[in-house]
Each structure stands twice: as C-alpha cells, then as structure tokens.
Amino acid sequence: MLKLRGQIQTRNTTTTQPLMAQVTRNSLLPAVMRPKAVLLLKSAELSQLTEDRFSTLRGPKPFAGVLLCGPDEALSAAEEAITGVPDVYLLPEDYAYLEEGDIVRLNPEGERISALFRKNSPSNSILLTERCNHLCLMCSQPPKRADDSWLLDDAFELIQMIPPDTANIGFTGGEPTLYGNRFIDLVEAAKLNLPDTALDVLTNGRAFKNESFAAQLAQVRHPKLQLGIPLYSDDPVRHDYVVQAQGAFDETLHGILNLKRYGVRVEIRIVVHQQTLPRLVQTCEFIARNLLFVDHVALMGLEITGFTRANLDILWVDPQTYRDTLSKAVDVLRSYGMHCSVYNHQLCLVNRDVAGVYRKAISDWKNEYLPQCAGCARKSECGGFFSTQIMYRHSEHIQPF
Amino acid sequence: MSQFEPIEFFNTQRADVIARYALLPFNFTALDGTRYVVTNLAGEYILLEREVLQRLVSGALCAEDPLYADLRARQFLADEHSKMAPDLLAIKVRTRNEHLANWTGLHMFVLTLRCDHSCPYCQVSRQSENTAAFDLSREHAEKAVALTLRSPNPAIKIEFQGGESFLNFELLKFVVLTAEEANRRLGQPKDLKFIVATNLTVATDEMLDFCAQHEIGISTSLDGPRDLHNKNRPRPGADSYERTIRGIAKVRQRLGRRSVSALMTTTEASLSRAHDIVDEYVAQDFGGIFLRPLSPYGFALKTRFFRAYNAERWLQFYDEALDYVIELNRKGLEFQEYYASTILTKMLTCKDPGYVDLRSPAGIGMAGVIYNYDGTVYASDEARMLAEMNDTTFQLGTVEDSFETLYTNETFLQAVDETFAYSAPMCTDCAFEPWCGADPVFHWRQHQDMVGRKPESEFCQRNMHIFRGLISRMEKDPFVRRLFTRWAHTC
Numbered sequence: 070m071l072k073l074r075g076q077i078q079t080r081n082t083t084t085t086q087p088l089m090a091q092v093t094r095n096s097l098l099p100a101v102m103r104p105k106a107v108l109l110l111k112s113a114e115l116s117q118l119t120e121d122r123f124s125t126l127r128g129p130k131p132f133a134g135v136l137l138c139g140p141d142e143a144l145s146a147a148e149e150a151i152t153g154v155p156d157v158y159l160l161p162e163d164y165a166y167l168e169e170g171d172i173v174r175l176n177p178e179g180e181r182i183s184a185l186f187r188k189n190s191p192s193n194s195i196l197l198t199e200r201c202n203h204l205c206l207m208c209s210q211p212p213k214r215a216d217d218s219w220l221l222d223d224a225f226e227l228i229q230m231i232p233p234d235t236a237n238i239g240f241t242g243g244e245p246t247l248y249g250n251r252f253i254d255l256v257e258a259a260k261l262n263l264p265d266t267a268l269d270v271l272t273n274g275r276a277f278k279n280e281s282f283a284a285q286l287a288q289v290r291h292p293k294l295q296l297g298i299p300l301y302s303d304d305p306v307r308h309d310y311v312v313q314a315q316g317a318f319d320e321t322l323h324g325i326l327n328l329k330r331y332g333v334r335v336e337i338r339i340v341v342h343q344q345t346l347p348r349l350v351q352t353c354e355f356i357a358r359n360l361l362f363v364d365h366v367a368l369m370g371l372e373i374t375g376f377t378r379a380n381l382d383i384l385w386v387d388p389q390t391y392r393d394t395l396s397k398a399v400d401v402l403r404s405y406g407m408h409c410s411v412y413n414h415q416l417c418l419v420n421r422d423v424a425g426v427y428r429k430a431i432s433d434w435k436n437e438y439l440p441q442c443a444g445c446a447r448k449s450e451c452g453g454f455f456s457t458q459i460m461y462r463h464s465e466h467i468q469p470f
Numbered sequence: 471m472s473q474f475e476p477i478e479f480f481n482t483q484r485a486d487v488i489a490r491y492a493l494l495p496f497n498f499t500a501l502d503g504t505r506y507v508v509t510n511l512a513g514e515y516i517l518l519e520r521e522v523l524q525r526l527v528s529g530a531l532c533a534e535d536p537l538y539a540d541l542r543a544r545q546f547l548a549d550e551h552s553k554m555a556p557d558l559l560a561i562k563v564r565t566r567n568e569h570l571a572n573w574t575g576l577h578m579f580v581l582t583l584r585c586d587h588s589c590p591y592c593q594v595s596r597q598s599e600n601t602a603a604f605d606l607s608r609e610h611a612e613k614a615v616a617l618t619l620r621s622p623n624p625a626i627k628i629e630f631q632g633g634e635s636f637l638n639f640e641l642l643k644f645v646v647l648t649a650e651e652a653n654r655r656l657g658q659p660k661d662l663k664f665i666v667a668t669n670l671t672v673a674t675d676e677m678l679d680f681c682a683q684h685e686i687g688i689s690t691s692l693d694g695p696r697d698l699h700n701k702n703r704p705r706p707g708a709d710s711y712e713r714t715i716r717g718i719a720k721v722r723q724r725l726g727r728r729s730v731s732a733l734m735t736t737t738e739a740s741l742s743r744a745h746d747i748v749d750e751y752v753a754q755d756f757g758g759i760f761l762r763p764l765s766p767y768g769f770a771l772k773t774r775f776f777r778a779y780n781a782e783r784w785l786q787f788y789d790e791a792l793d794y795v796i797e798l799n800r801k802g803l804e805f806q807e808y809y810a811s812t813i814l815t816k817m818l819t820c821k822d823p824g825y826v827d828l829r830s831p832a833g834i835g836m837a838g839v840i841y842n843y844d845g846t847v848y849a850s851d852e853a854r855m856l857a858e859m860n861d862t863t864f865q866l867g868t869v870e871d872s873f874e875t876l877y878t879n880e881t882f883l884q885a886v887d888e889t890f891a892y893s894a895p896m897c898t899d900c901a902f903e904p905w906c907g908a909d910p911v912f913h914w915r916q917h918q919d920m921v922g923r924k925p926e927s928e929f930c931q932r933n934m935h936i937f938r939g940l941i942s943r944m945e946k947d948p949f950v951r952r953l954f955t956r957w958a959h960t961c
C-alpha cells in the first residue's frame with residue numbers, strides 16, 4: 070500500500086502557510102516556474118549531491134520547496150548540505166513513488182505531506198470532506214464532525230493544476246454534496262479546467278431529493294460526469310441500517326429519480342457483505358425493474374479498513390460462499406440489459422459466468438497480491454486484493470490458476 | 471458502547487405484532503389449487519399461498535413475515551419506511567404506455583388479393599392470378615402513403631400484404647419509391663421501414679434485388695415439414711414447400727441471414743405434429759417459431775375449417791410445442807417461441823412488445839391500420855377479413871378521407887373505449903390484465919359484442935392458459951426462469 074499522506078520533517082521553512090505544488094525532478098527548471106514547483110531529490114541522487122549543487126538552490130529564485138526522499142541515514146547525511154536551502158522537506162522512503170508531474174500538498178507548520186495527484190495513476194480521488202450524514206457499517210473513511218472545508222478550497226486549486234490530458238478524476242468524501250451550491254460550483258470548475266477528464270463523484274445521493282439541486286447539477290452540463298450512489302437493499306429498513314440513517318433509502322431513491330429525470334449519469338454501487346448479501350439478488354431485481362434507466366451497477370468486495378475493521382464480525386463473508394449468489398445477481402442485471410461490473414473480487418472466487426463483467430478496480434496505491442498468487446497463470450487478469458484485505462482478512466479459498 | 475445501532479433500531483414495526491401497512495392496488499387470480507398470481511399496476515407479479523394472501527388483504531401480516539419485504543419492494547403494500555412506491559409505479563405505468571402517444575406505427579397495404587395458392591384456411595378470398603380487379607390502384611396507394619406519413623409516430627413500418635404481394639410487384643415498387651420520396655420531403659423524416667409478406671414462390675431475382683436495395687424485410691409462411699406444408703398450402707405443381715425453402719435460401723443470400731422471418735398456421739393436421747413443426751423451423755435456421763392459433767375469420771370460418779379444433783385442443787398443441795422448445799434450449803440450442811416471448815416481455819419488463827392483439831387500449835387502428843386493395847381503410851388485418859365476410863363494422867373509411875376523419879371514426883373510438891381491459895367487466899378483476907389485451911374484432915365476431923362474454927371467450931381461455939403455463943414453468947424450474955427472462959428481453 071502506498072502511503073499517501075503523513076508526517077514529515079521540515080528544515081529552514083520560510084512560511085507557515087500550507088501550499089500545493091507540482092513535483093519536478095528537473096533542478097534546471099526555469100526560474101519563472103519554480104515558485105509553483107517543488108524539486109524532488111531521491112536517495113540515489115542524495116548521495117551524489119555536492120555542497121556545490123545545493124548552493125544553486127540557495128539562489129534568489131528558489132523552488133517552493135525541496136523534497137528530499139530516502140532512508141534515514143541518507144537524509145541525515147544530507148543535513149549539512151542543506152544548510153541555508155530554504156523550505157526543505159525530509160520525506161521517509163514511503164514517498165519514493167513520487168514522480169515528475171505529481172501534485173502534493175505541504176503543510177510546513179504541521180509538518181505533513183499529502184500526495185493529491187499522481188500522474189501515473191489511473192485513479193486519482195480528491196477527498197472533499199470527511200463529514201457525512203451516513204455512518205455506514207463498512208465506511209472506509211469514518212466521518213468526522215470538524216469543519217474541513219479547506220479541503221474544498223484545495224480541490225478548487227487542485228483542479229486548476231491537474232494536467233488537462235488526465236483521463237479520469239474522482240471526488241469523494243465524506244459526503245461531497247453537504248457543500249450544497251459550492252459542490253455544484255466545483256463540478257463546474259472541473260468542467261472548465263478539465264473538459265476532457267471524466268469525473269466520478271461518490272455521493273449518497275440524498276441531497277438530490279431536492280429536485281432543483283439535481284437540476285442545477287444537470288445544468289452544469291459536464292460532459293463526462295457520473296455519480297456513484299450506494300443502494301444497499303431493496304428493503305428500506307436494511308438500507309437504512311447499513312448506512313445507519315433513518316429515512317436514507319427514500320431520499321437516495323428520490324435523488325436517483327431526480328438525477329435521471331435531468332439526465333445525469335448515475336451508477337448504483339452495492340458493497341457485498343453479510344448485511345447486504347441476504348437480499349442481493351432481490352436488490353438487483355428491484356434495480357432492474359424500477360431503476361432500469363441508471364447507467365451502471367457495481368457489485369463491490371469489502372475493503373477491510375475504517376469501520377469495517379470494527380464491524381468485521383457482522384460484515385465479513387468469504388466470497389467463496391457467495392459465488393453462486395453473485396452469479397445470480399449479475400445474471401439478473403445482465404438479462405435486463407443493464408451495464409454492470411463486479412469490482413474488488415479475486416478472479417479465483419467468482420464463477421466463470423461473471424467473467425464478462427469482472428473488472429480490476431482496486432486503486433493502484435492500495436492493490437496487492439498474496440505470495441501464492443505469484444504462480445497464478447491469470448494473475449494479470451485478476452484485480453487482486455485491497456492491501457487491507459491482505460493485512461486483516463481475506464478468503465481462505467484463494468486458488469492460483 | 472458501539473456507535474452503531476442494530477437493524478431492529480431502524481425498523482419502526484415491532485417484530486411480534488401485526489404490521490401497520492396500506493395495500494397498494496393489485497389483482498389476484500388463482501394459479502392452481504393453492505397458489506395465487508398477484509399482480510401490481512405495473513404488471514409485476516408475486517406468487518402467494520392462499521393463506522398468505524388472505525393475511526395480506528386482511529392487514530394481518532407481520533413485518534417479520536418472510537414475504538413482507540418482498541411485497542413492499544414490489545409495491546404490493548406500503549408502510550412508513552418508504553413513500554416512493556407511487557412514484558416508482560407511476561414511472562413504470564407511464565413507460566408501459568408511452569408508445570400510445572406515438573399513435574399508429576404499422577401501416578399495411580393490401581397490394582392485391584390475387585394469389586398462386588389456394589389454401590383452404592386462407593383468411594381472405596383468393597382470386598385468380600390474372601384479374602387486375604383485385605389490385606390496389608396507384609391512385610389509392612398514393613393517398614394511402616400520404617395518410618401513412620401523417621401519423622405522428624417517428625417510426626413507421628409499411629407492410630405489404632396480399633394475396634401474394636409479389637404478384638403486384640410494380641405497385642410494391644411504386645409505394646416504396648413514393649413513400650421514400652415523400653418521407654425525404656418531411657421536415658422531420660421518419661424512421662421508415664418496409665416489410666413484405668410473401669410466400670416467396672413467385673419471387674424473382676429482380677424483386678429480391680429491389681428488396682435488398684431498399685432494405686425491405688421478408689415475412690414468409692412455413693407451416694412445417696414438406697408433407698404438412700404442401701397439404702396446407704396447395705398450389706399448381708404441389709411444390710409450395712420446395713419453392714418457399716428455395717426462396718428463403720435466396721433471400722438470406724441476398725438480404726442477409728436474419729432478413730427473413732416466417733409465420734405458421736396451425737391446421738387440424740398440424741395438431742399432432744408439434745415436434746416436427748418445431749424441428750422444421752430449427753432445420754431451416756430460424757431463431758424461433760411463432761405458434762399462432764387459426765383465427766376465426768375469412769375463409770377459415772366460411773369453410774368451418776376453424777371449428778375443426780377448439781381452443782383446448784390448440785392449447786394442448788401449444789404446450790407440447792413449447793415444452794419441446796424448452797427442451798431444445800436445455801440441450802444447448804438457442805431457440806424461442808415468440809408468442810411466449812411477447813407475453814414474457816409484458817410480465818418481466820416495462821417494455822411494450824408491440825403485439826397488436828395483446829394491447830389495451832386495443833391495438834386496432836392505433837397499433838396498426840390496413841389499406842385494402844379497393845381503397846377502403848380498416849382498423850386491423852382481422853377487420854378487413856371480417857369485411858370479406860360482409861361485416862364492415864371496423865372500416866375506418868377510405869383513402870379519400872382525411873387522417874382526422876379516419877381516426878375519429880365513431881365505431882373505432884367506441885370500440886377502443888368500451889374494451890379498455892382495465893375497466894372491462896371481469897378483466898378489471900383479473901390478475902392477468904396487465905399482460906393481456908383487448909381484442910374487439912375477435913369478440914365482435916364471436917359474440918357480436920366488442921367486449922365479449924369473458925367466461926365464454928376463447929381469447930380469454932387461450933391467453934389465461936398460456937399466462938398460467940408460463941408462470942408455472944418458470945416457478946418450478948430455475949433454468950426456464952433464466953431462459954424466459956432472456957426471451958423477455960429480446961422483443
């Protein structure tokens with residue numbers, strides 16, 4: 070698993086203000102571009118660096134920061150050389166994945182870094198808030214109460230820095246629509262800055278029970294917008310229980326209807342676990358009969374993080390035991406002509422009839438395989454595991470092909 | 471203490487007492503001795519044991535009853551946990567009926583009554599091949615084309631009928647070219663398609679080339695294996711089967727493999743040959759078969775041919791053939807029975823399969839209209855057959871009339887109004903109503919009453935038997951359920 074954010078050390082800071090900057094590996098970057106860039110020097114380079122090279126970094130046109138990344142000894146060895154170099158950040162080796170074109174957020178005062186955008190990643194999600202009006206049993210991002218609207222401010226800034234040839238970005242939370250009109254503004258900003266970039270938003274959809282809010286979003290006319298909305302059961306009681314919010318089922322359903330009324334693309338997302346499994350097939354039938362007009366249905370495996378770890382006893386079910394149910398659910402959706410996908414499952418745990426909708430979907434930074442997968446003939450087709458599944462719980466029935 | 475609440479916390483109904491719920495509109499009809507088919511407004515069904523049904527309607531279900539969540543999710547009952555049922559039902563009912571606003575899509579042109587065959591069951595009087603008196607005139611055809619394109623429907627299908635359509639090929643060409651030209655001149659040209667009903671025995675290369683060039687689909691007749699087909703369909707030389715099979719091969723070569731469909735007619739001689747007939751369709755590489763009963767019109771009734779077998783006997787034949795088709799699928803062949811597919815589409819989806827006889831409001835006039843060889847206009851193919859028997863009740867007018875005059879014909883509007891199944895006596899209480907249709911022409915012919923007497927109606931007898939049969943088959947066999955679900959989505 071890649072570490073995307075955490076504690077770092079700073080040296081010679083000239084500011085206390087957090088900043089967002091593009092990572093460059095080019096120490097010869099024209100001076101005019103340096104205020105918006107941070108120079109990244111990794112371990113091998115660190116040892117080759119001479120006092121002489123560092124002196125150029127002390128010039129009148131400095132980078133917004135210099136990131137030194139490497140093992141502790143390499144960082145200590147560089148300590149002397151960086152004397153007088155302004156705004157140096159010492160990064161543990163965890164961040165060695167950072168590359169040219171990535172975007173990081175640096176907080177000099179709190180001595181923290183966040184990797185906000187990785188150029189080579191197919192799945193860049195932008196966290197807009199940790200606040201939420203759900204408290205899902207299996208939430209991977211347990212909600213917090215504190216005002217974190219600075220995340221939204223950052224997102225506005227970030228989408229201006231992301232290269233326009235980026236294929237896809239995501240907005241996630243918490244619940245992004247809690248921002249109301251500012252959420253709509255952000256989608257509009259995404260359209261204006263990244264007109265060719267697909268935008269996937271994860272939301273519980275409840276805000277769109279308000280028809281005019283749905284209409285406003287549609288009026289943005291983002292060409293590649295899709296909302297991913299969870300509907301965990303055809304039984305309102307069960308859905309409300311999974312998301313721990315009374316009345317959520319109706320509001321989400323109402324929201325989906327309003328969004329589709331205005332032509333916004335909607336994907337329904339179902340996490341398969343002990344509490345959704347008993348009515349999974351019925352839920353797919355409900356979707357096929359009542360929500361045939363949604364654009365996609367995703368059936369997803371359980372990530373063992375956040376609340377899932379606390380609730381593992383009432384959530385975990387070995388995918389081996391529900392492979393036939395999964396096949397039935399997929400068969401229902403497919404026979405109604407719905408687009409659907411199975412995400413976050415291991416290939417050896419799904420029946421062959423699911424192959425056509427099986428997708429590798431786990432974000433690269435948290436995607437791993439078991440040692441016994443090394444010899445699997447179909448490893449390259451397999452989505453593998455969440456890192457947290459490897460750490461805490463995975464099927465007992467992994468069978469390399 | 472956990473910050474999470476148990477599922478019981480979210481259920482406002484206590485498990486051990488009778489639940490507070492309201493019934494949404496539904497109908498129920500017995501399936502067999504113990505079970506009932508229950509359908510909601512959108513045509514979704516659930517099977518209930520009599521005892522459960524009784525508790526449901528008397529308000530005595532508990533929230534913990536195994537079927538309670540199903541009944542709520544399928545909008546048979548509503549409680550305070552969800553107020554979305556009316557919205558969801560409304561969307562589905564609207565979807566099921568949205569085709570109505572399009573008005574008439576199918577426009578049939580009887581090019582001629584002449585035919586090279588002399589089938590005893592033929593539904594329109596046959597005429598010698600040489601008399602032009604039974605041909606549609608250019609003048610009438612031109613007017614019919616103009617009326618056709620007046621329909622607000624964005625998708626128009628012109629179907630050529632006979633007699634044998636290809637015996638008046640010059641007029642067929644004229645109609646196609648005239649319609650294409652007129653369509654091009656429309657502000658918003660329609661999706662215009664053509665299909666020709668033909669026995670293919672007189673089709674020449676020139677005719678098929680023209681069809682290929684204008685993407686005209688072919689609908690032919692195949693009654694079964696050689697001996698049966700030739701017995702049913704006499705023509706000089708007794709070679710109808712050979713000519714038809716040759717014709718099918720030629721059409722596929724020139725127009726594409728799926729360009730030709732076939733219809734069969736069930737005669738008394740067919741009844742013992744269910745497997746042979748299905749096998750013939752399989753052997754001829756058709757994707758399915760449409761098992762049709764003989765209709766009580768035209769020659770069929772005149773010659774008492776129709777009475778050669780009753781609805782019950784036909785249903786035996788239907789069941790035998792359908793079961794055989796299912797077995798073929800079980801053995802790995804993909805092959806459909808299209809009448810079942812049509813009904814399954816209504817049972818399992820919100821789509822309208824567009825089958826004229828199973829529409830309510832009735833499909834006459836609104837689903838299809840027919841311009842007869844003499845310039846008269848009828849509300850359906852059956853209506854013009856009735857006219858051949860001197861009953862012109864369902865004549866909308868002639869091609870000289872305006873579009874408005876034709877479609878505000880009093881008898882037509884009255885028939886549609888009176889027979890609307892949702893409000894027709896007995897239909898209104900029938901669980902099968904959402905899947906069924908109104909067939910005023912059939913009932914008028916049988917009972918001299920547009921609505922008809924349902925307990926005696928062979929239309930009801932036939933369709934109710936098939937509805938029950940389809941449900942029973944898919945309820946007891948998961949393979950059939952999957953198969954039927956697939957069929958439902960191919961219409």
